[in-house]
Amino acid sequence: MSSNVANKRWRYEVFGIIMMLALGIIYGWSNFVRPIQEEMGWGSDQLSLAYSICTTMHAMGALFGGWLAKRIGGRKVLISGMVVMCLGFVVASVCTSVAILCIGYGFLVGCGAGMSYNALLGIVVPWFPDKKGLASGLMFMSFGFCSMVFGLYAVPLINAAGWRGAFRIVGIAYAAIVIICTLFIHPVTENDVLPPASSPAGKGNNFEPLNVTGLQLIKRPSFICFFLWGACMCGCGLLMIGHASPIAQDVGFSAANAALLTGVLTGFNGLGRVSFGFISDKKGTSLVMAMGSIFFIVGSLLMFASIRTGNMVLMVIAFVIMGFAYGSVTPTTTTVMAGFYGMEFYAINVAIANINVWPSSFGGPLVSGILYESSGSYASTAIFVCALGIAALILSRFIRKP
Numbered sequence: 447m448s449s450n451v452a453n454k455r456w457r458y459e460v461f462g463i464i465m466m467l468a469l470g471i472i473y474g475w476s477n478f479v480r481p482i483q484e485e486m487g488w489g490s491d492q493l494s495l496a497y498s499i500c501t502t503m504h505a506m507g508a509l510f511g512g513w514l515a516k517r518i519g520g521r522k523v524l525i526s527g528m529v530v531m532c533l534g535f536v537v538a539s540v541c542t543s544v545a546i547l548c549i550g551y552g553f554l555v556g557c558g559a560g561m562s563y564n565a566l567l568g569i570v571v572p573w574f575p576d577k578k579g580l581a582s583g584l585m586f587m588s589f590g591f592c593s594m595v596f597g598l599y600a601v602p603l604i605n606a607a608g609w610r611g612a613f614r615i616v617g618i619a620y621a622a623i624v625i626i627c628t629l630f631i632h633p634v635t636e637n638d639v640l641p642p643a644s645s646p647a648g649k650g651n652n653f654e655p656l657n658v659t660g661l662q663l664i665k666r667p668s669f670i671c672f673f674l675w676g677a678c679m680c681g682c683g684l685l686m687i688g689h690a691s692p693i694a695q696d697v698g699f700s701a702a703n704a705a706l707l708t709g710v711l712t713g714f715n716g717l718g719r720v721s722f723g724f725i726s727d728k729k730g731t732s733l734v735m736a737m738g739s740i741f742f743i744v745g746s747l748l749m750f751a752s753i754r755t756g757n758m759v760l761m762v763i764a765f766v767i768m769g770f771a772y773g774s775v776t777p778t779t780t781t782v783m784a785g786f787y788g789m790e791f792y793a794i795n796v797a798i799a800n801i802n803v804w805p806s807s808f809g810g811p812l813v814s815g816i817l818y819e820s821s822g823s824y825a826s827t828a829i830f831v832c833a834l835g836i837a838a839l840i841l842s843r844f845i846r847k848p
Contacts, residue, residue: 451638455573459581461627462570463588465524468620469566470592472500472559473712475551476691477593477600477705481609482547490692492544494815497688499552501680501807507560509797515565516793523565524628528621531558535617539610555617562624563589564800568793571780572634575789576641582780583723590716590773593687597709601702659791663798671844672782673802675735676775678838681806682742682831683772686711688811690765693824697752697761707762711769718773726781735842738774741767742835750828768831786847810834 475497482493507527515523534554541547567582574581596616604612634640663669686693690711694704722734745768752760783795817826 451640455640458570458573458631459584461631462566462585465562465566465624465627466585466588467592467595468623469559469563470589470712471596471616471620472504472555473590473593473687473715474596474600474616474708475500476688476708477597477604478609478612479689479692480695480701481604485609488544489815489819490689491812491815491819493547494688494811495544496548496552497684498807498810498812499548500556501684501811502804503553503556504560504563505797505800505803505807507557508564508800509560509794510557511561511564512568512793512797514561515568520565520569520633520793521628521631524562524569525625527558527561527563527565528624529558530561531555532617532621534558535613539613539617551613564793564797567780567796569631569633571784572789572792573638573640575784577727578781578784580720580723580727583720583726583777586719586723586773586776587716589776590712590714590719590769593712594709594716597705597712600705656786657788657790659787659795659798663787663795668786668844668846669799671841673799675739675838675841675845676779676799677802677806677809678834678841679738679742679772679775679806680803681810682746682768682834682838683715683775683810684803684806685810685814685827685831686765686768686772687715689814689818689824689827692818693749693827694761694765696824697756698758699761707765710762711765714766714769715772718770719777720773721770722774723777723781726777731778731782731785732842732845734774734778735845736839738771738778739835739839739842741771741774742838743832745771746828746831746835749831750825753823753825753828771835782845 479490479493482488511523511527531554534550537550537554538547539550541550567585570585571578571582600612603615607615690708691701691704694707695701699707722738726734745764748760748764748767751757752764779799780796783799784792787795813830814827817830818824
């Protein structure tokens with residue numbers, strides 16, 4: 447690998463990190479929940495529907511973006527996705543019904559962000575065949591950090607501009623950041639000499655990946671187990687992110703401190719992504735999947751104890767552990783898809799794997815909203831997260847190399 451290629455790929459990684467920091471704005475949703483409820487009077491279950499649709503459409507947008515990138519190029523998909531996302535925030539800002547909020551924030555923001563997210567991965571990660579986990583983990587860390595950064599100014603922004611104005615500001619500003627950065631990145635060409643690929647299965651387990659996609663991929667038992675593992679883990683993570691601020695406020699945190707705690711959750715999600723990406727490159731994905739599952743189980747039990755006792759310190763620890771646990775999903779997905787199933791269909795295979803957020807979007811945030819409305823407490827949510835963590839741990843033991 448020439449020094450020119452080495453410098454170029456790390457420069458692209460930096461731009462990818464900046465862009466992911468903007469794309470992660472969808473994780474800032476919980477900061478808008480209470481302000482919208484106060485003005486509109488909508489319940490947690492109704493607002494959870496908008497967020498569930500957003501995360502579902504994020505996966506659908508990623509799938510569509512992966513298909514479209516093969517035809518028009520990843521850079522054009524990146525820009526197109528940001529235009530759609532920006533439009534979605536503007537539509538959401540003028541909503542007068544849950545239906546319009548679901549169309550704007552749910553369908554358009556989710557789809558646009560998903561298109562750009564997948565296109566960005568398809569451009570940057572192929573530059574790092576030897577460090578897939580680290581390269582993707584750094585970008586995913588930035589994606590998770592967005593909510594932490596946003597949490598620092600979310601309350602002042604919403605107080606100053608209202609939640610409607612805040613929607614418009616973040617939609618336009620964050621889309622502009624991604625579009626400008628897109629001008630400075632390019633995909634790998636046949637003339638670029640890159641280092642050999644690393645194995646996702648750990649030392650002593652090198653093997654040639656299978657270049658399969660579509661129906662061939664989804665028929666493989668190991669992929670099905672991996673898909674379900676990801677669905678359980680995403681259910682836990684999306685649930686916590688979607689309800690983080692209300693959960694924190696119910697234990698006694700102020701709105702401002704709840705916003706910061708939400709940032710802690712997603713910030714440690716980001717740290718988990720780069721940490722687990724590094725571990726994946728060195729020790730293999732099996733260890734990462736087991737660790738992530740166990741962390742969710744432990745974190746959910748601490749959350750349950752915090753809700754029952756009102757201990758705010760336990761809630762902070764629970765948020766840290768579960769945020770870190772959720773960080774295991776995305777770098778594992780990119781590493782498994784590239785290492786198990788090759789780079790020929792990498793973008794589309796990552797998008798297929800990420801479809802696991804469809805069931806988890808409704809099996810997580812929406813179910814939690816329903817449980818809260820029926821019980822009046824997030825203790826039932828903690829039990830639900832624990833059950834999903836146990837299921838994920840069991841599934842992780844059945845995921846094997848091709």
